[in-house]
Amino acid sequence: MIDRIARYMESVEQYPVRSQVTPGDIIARLPEHPPAQGQPWDAITADIDPIIMPGITHWQSPNFFAYFSANTSSPSILGELLSAGLGVQGMLWATSPACTELETRILDWLIEMLDLSDHFKSTTDGGGVIQDTASSATLVAMLIARERATHWKSNRIGIDRTFTAYTSTQAHSSVEKAAMVAGIGRDNIRFIDVDERFAMKPDALSQAIKHDRLADRTPFFICATLGTTSSHAMDPLRPIGEIAQREGLFLHVDAAEAGSALICPEFRHLAAGLEYADSFCFNPHKHMLTNFDCDVHFVRDRAALIRTLSVMPEYLKNEQTLKGSVFDYRDWHIPLGRRFRALKLWFVIRHYGVEGLQTYIREHMRLAQQFESWVNDDGRFELCAPRPLNLICFRLKASNEANEQLMDCLNASGDLFLTHTKLHDRFVLRMAIGATATQERHVTRAWQRITDEADRLEHRHRPTE
Amino acid sequence: MIDRIARYMESVEQYPVRSQVTPGDIIARLPEHPPAQGQPWDAITADIDPIIMPGITHWQSPNFFAYFSANTSSPSILGELLSAGLGVQGMLWATSPACTELETRILDWLIEMLDLSDHFKSTTDGGGVIQDTASSATLVAMLIARERATHWKSNRIGIDRTFTAYTSTQAHSSVEKAAMVAGIGRDNIRFIDVDERFAMKPDALSQAIKHDRLADRTPFFICATLGTTSSHAMDPLRPIGEIAQREGLFLHVDAAEAGSALICPEFRHLAAGLEYADSFCFNPHKHMLTNFDCDVHFVRDRAALIRTLSVMPEYLKNEQTLKGSVFDYRDWHIPLGRRFRALKLWFVIRHYGVEGLQTYIREHMRLAQQFESWVNDDGRFELCAPRPLNLICFRLKASNEANEQLMDCLNASGDLFLTHTKLHDRFVLRMAIGATATQERHVTRAWQRITDEADRLEHRHRPTE
Numbered sequence: 014m015i016d017r018i019a020r021y022m023e024s025v026e027q028y029p030v031r032s033q034v035t036p037g038d039i040i041a042r043l044p045e046h047p048p049a050q051g052q053p054w055d056a057i058t059a060d061i062d063p064i065i066m067p068g069i070t071h072w073q074s075p076n077f078f079a080y081f082s083a084n085t086s087s088p089s090i091l092g093e094l095l096s097a098g099l100g101v102q103g104m105l106w107a108t109s110p111a112c113t114e115l116e117t118r119i120l121d122w123l124i125e126m127l128d129l130s131d132h133f134k135s136t137t138d139g140g141g142v143i144q145d146t147a148s149s150a151t152l153v154a155m156l157i158a159r160e161r162a163t164h165w166k167s168n169r170i171g172i173d174r175t176f177t178a179y180t181s182t183q184a185h186s187s188v189e190k191a192a193m194v195a196g197i198g199r200d201n202i203r204f205i206d207v208d209e210r211f212a213m214k215p216d217a218l219s220q221a222i223k224h225d226r227l228a229d230r231t232p233f234f235i236c237a238t239l240g241t242t243s244s245h246a247m248d249p250l251r252p253i254g255e256i257a258q259r260e261g262l263f264l265h266v267d268a269a270e271a272g273s274a275l276i277c278p279e280f281r282h283l284a285a286g287l288e289y290a291d292s293f294c295f296n297p298h299k300h301m302l303t304n305f306d307c308d309v310h311f312v313r314d315r316a317a318l319i320r321t322l323s324v325m326p327e328y329l330k331n332e333q334t335l336k337g338s339v340f341d342y343r344d345w346h347i348p349l350g351r352r353f354r355a356l357k358l359w360f361v362i363r364h365y366g367v368e369g370l371q372t373y374i375r376e377h378m379r380l381a382q383q384f385e386s387w388v389n390d391d392g393r394f395e396l397c398a399p400r401p402l403n404l405i406c407f408r409l410k411a412s413n414e415a416n417e418q419l420m421d422c423l424n425a426s427g428d429l430f431l432t433h434t435k436l437h438d439r440f441v442l443r444m445a446i447g448a449t450a451t452q453e454r455h456v457t458r459a460w461q462r463i464t465d466e467a468d469r470l471e472h473r474h475r476p477t478e
Numbered sequence: 479m480i481d482r483i484a485r486y487m488e489s490v491e492q493y494p495v496r497s498q499v500t501p502g503d504i505i506a507r508l509p510e511h512p513p514a515q516g517q518p519w520d521a522i523t524a525d526i527d528p529i530i531m532p533g534i535t536h537w538q539s540p541n542f543f544a545y546f547s548a549n550t551s552s553p554s555i556l557g558e559l560l561s562a563g564l565g566v567q568g569m570l571w572a573t574s575p576a577c578t579e580l581e582t583r584i585l586d587w588l589i590e591m592l593d594l595s596d597h598f599k600s601t602t603d604g605g606g607v608i609q610d611t612a613s614s615a616t617l618v619a620m621l622i623a624r625e626r627a628t629h630w631k632s633n634r635i636g637i638d639r640t641f642t643a644y645t646s647t648q649a650h651s652s653v654e655k656a657a658m659v660a661g662i663g664r665d666n667i668r669f670i671d672v673d674e675r676f677a678m679k680p681d682a683l684s685q686a687i688k689h690d691r692l693a694d695r696t697p698f699f700i701c702a703t704l705g706t707t708s709s710h711a712m713d714p715l716r717p718i719g720e721i722a723q724r725e726g727l728f729l730h731v732d733a734a735e736a737g738s739a740l741i742c743p744e745f746r747h748l749a750a751g752l753e754y755a756d757s758f759c760f761n762p763h764k765h766m767l768t769n770f771d772c773d774v775h776f777v778r779d780r781a782a783l784i785r786t787l788s789v790m791p792e793y794l795k796n797e798q799t800l801k802g803s804v805f806d807y808r809d810w811h812i813p814l815g816r817r818f819r820a821l822k823l824w825f826v827i828r829h830y831g832v833e834g835l836q837t838y839i840r841e842h843m844r845l846a847q848q849f850e851s852w853v854n855d856d857g858r859f860e861l862c863a864p865r866p867l868n869l870i871c872f873r874l875k876a877s878n879e880a881n882e883q884l885m886d887c888l889n890a891s892g893d894l895f896l897t898h899t900k901l902h903d904r905f906v907l908r909m910a911i912g913a914t915a916t917q918e919r920h921v922t923r924a925w926q927r928i929t930d931e932a933d934r935l936e937h938r939h940r941p942t943e
Binding site: 014015017018021022031032034036037038039040043045046047048049050051052054056057061064065066067068069070071072073080083084085088089090091093094095097098099100101102106107108109110111112114115117118121122123125126145146147148149152156159167168169170171172173175176185186187189190193194195196197198199200201242243298304305306321322324325326327328329331333338339347348349350352356359360362363364365366367368369432433434435443 | 612771
């Protein structure tokens with residue numbers, strides 16, 4: 014299996030990036046009923062290539078530029094393997110002390126690596142925990158905020174008044190989902206208007222809060238984004254943080270993709286004002302060579318987090334928990350059980366070193382800059398948003414339909430995979446450079462394919478002479 | 479790494495089961511700062527034995543009888559490895575069709591394997607999805623119930639009245655946690671009294687619902703348990719289901735540990751009435767040789783589930799989703815991203831076959847029966863709850879302190895690991911037989927160690943003559 018994976022990583026470039034199957038193709042190749050008797054291992058693995066591989070969209074392909082990357086690396090895969098092999102369950106300190114203590118230490122390392130505020134460190138009143146995804150981190154942050162706003166009573170009695178949360182029109186869908194889950198209600202999120210850079214307008218935020226207070230609602234939570242999914246917009250954290258502080262609102266900062274870039278000092282100016290955050294998360298599983306899932310979530314006040322989520326049944330009581338001398342990470346998230354995910358981070362950070370990770374991230378930024386200049390120099394295309402990091406938003410100067418057709422042709426070819434967004438109601442292509450194996454030649458070829466396909470489209474739409 | 483894991487699985491019996499370190503021991507062995515430069519792989523792996531292993535509580539040891547097992551197997555570990563190696567992210571059908579379609583098919587297999595109602599099948603209005611843990615399944619079930627009870631308005635406007643949920647005093651702490659997260663409120667869960675078998679009393683449930691209706695509250699959700707964590711009690715699903723149906727309440731059945739036993743026809747009588755359930759979950763990661771995390775969650779009405787959790791931003795739109803012709807599992811749970819977890823189930827079910835899994839489960843039941851008979855035959859001990867499956871609750875006929883001391887001595891020895899619960903305010907030892915490697919000799923030795931330690935305790939407490 015290790016050899017198979019090694020071969021796969023070497024040859025992944027040769028697969029069509031986006032799976033070419035149609036709905037039902039894979040399921041039709043699978044038996045309707047489970048086998049009564051066990052089957053030989055060779056027979057099982059022989060099915061991987063014909064049944065599974067055609068249904069894989071190759072996130073690890075160097076030609077994968079869709080969504081945001083979910084990049085990985087050998088040390089990370091081996092960390093995941095070791096975690097599966099040890100098979101420990103780290104819900105309590107006592108159920109595997111190494112699973113808790115390694116996580117605590119590595120997350121403190123990351124604070125240093127990203128130059129985050131000391132108030133997130135485990136040696137202060139804060140602390141970090143690995144969540145599965147940024148969606149979960151946002152939900153947990155909103156729950157802490159909800160509890161703080163109700164003086165820890167909504168857990169006890171239910172939600173009996175209207176709480177309002179604030180985020181930008183460009184924020185991730187997980188903010189809305191969190192409000193749905195937490196019982197805040199979809200209609201009680203205020204989607205704050207953005208400026209020409211697609212970043213939240215602090216004045217509009219301030220106004221919206223004032224408006225809600227006048228209407229006797231209870232503003233309680235702001236989610237700012239560093240690097241929106243749509244266009245990588247950077248909300249201005251300092252003025253937003255000042256508003257949060259003045260108004261007494263909880264501030265969560267979602268840097269799911271962009272957070273990894275803070276390892277490089279030259280990008281830290283984007284996060285100016287992050288010291289106001291009560292909660293912050295980013296995903297090493299997006300751009301830090303750590304395979305999914307691994308979201309790193311820091312809070313300023315861990316006691317508030319634990320108070321929000323802790324339930325203590327008899328069967329989980331143990332000496333160290335009762336003494337309060339340890340972290341029991343089960344109280345830091347929704348699931349009870351947890352894998353030993355710190356191992357993969359430990360391997361990745363040690364294998365690459367901080368400087369190795371910086372080099373790797375800088376190379377993607379350089380490639381993105383190059384791609385941006387090519388778009389800029391080609392009169393048929395236009396850039397649609399500023400490019401702070403490794404995402405380029407661009408389009409043909411043509412109809413939405415033409416742009417959608419361009420994307421569909423490229424994706425259907427299997428040569429590369431791009432996805433889209435809408436900005437000002439215009440269909441925009443997103444080129445996200447972040448796969449582990451992506452090198453200059455892949456970006457060059459992607460641009461070649463894009464321009465070729467644009468030529469062909471132009472030709473097709475030209476009236477016959 | 480594969481060799482290391484193979485060696486570990488062969489030698490796991492030799493480690494002290496419960497980690498012997500004290501808080502801070504592991505963290506003290508880890509550098510305070512991350513390395514600037516990358517380190518050689520040999521140096522990294524050389525740290526596993528001295529730093530990590532002393533802090534491992536060996537869940538895979540055949541002498542692990544604590545909590546419930548989190549058992550694993552080679553095919554499952556290789557499935558996890560392949561999932562990490564492919565590095566796909568299955569949030570949408572389109573982001574890797576095989577990740578979705580294999581999961582759909584395997585979960586339909588499981589319905590057949592457990593002889594569950596057809597209404598959970600993907601070919602009807604139902605369907606199954608892999609969640610990380612039963613805690614998440616319970617939360618998702620409660621959210622569907624909440625939305626149904628508010629005619630899908632609480633997502634929109636927040637929760638403006640008092641909803642009440644029902645579960646037994648013996649239910650898992652995740653029910654309470656779900657009510658906290660979902661904004662229902664801790665005080666709005668009714669913990670229904672249990673009978674002498676620690677199973678929910680249907681009459682008491684009926685009364686509690688009536689009482690809440692009279693007080694103008696809105697009963698909306700029942701969580702019944704097949705195999706409580708504390709004592710493996712089986713709530714009577716048929717009368718509970720009849721009440722749920724009569725009262726129009728949503729019924730979730732949590733069979734986290736015990737569900738795997740339903741693969742054997744002789745245990746299915748325990749689940750009589752399961753056909754009333756709107757939602758059902760169990761954890762192959764507990765007793766079906768599949769490594770953590772893997773909770774399987776079925777619902778009767780998948781449209782209701784999707785309606786509860788779906789948010790559709792532009793950047794996730796794609797042809798198949800818009801056509802409604804595929805499952806996008808991101809809408810079936812809290813996180814957006816998801817690993818390819820169906821691979822490990824596929825490998826496990828094919829490697830063992832249904833009959834192989836039955837044989838494996840039956841052997842643990844036989845060992846549990848044997849252990850129970852030994853307790854029964856030893857006048858110093860007593861059984862404290864019925865034993866429907868593989869958990870034995872027992873105690874010394876002595877003070878709570880003596881029983882706690884007995885457990886602490888056993889666990890400190892490293893020879894085996896047991897945990898406790900309280901039943902009728904009495905400290906009770908739990909012997910859960912479920913680790914993959916556990917054979918008759920381990921259970922025999924465990925009983926030997928327990929009786930030896932009991933002898934020693936008795937001796938120590940005997941007044942000197």
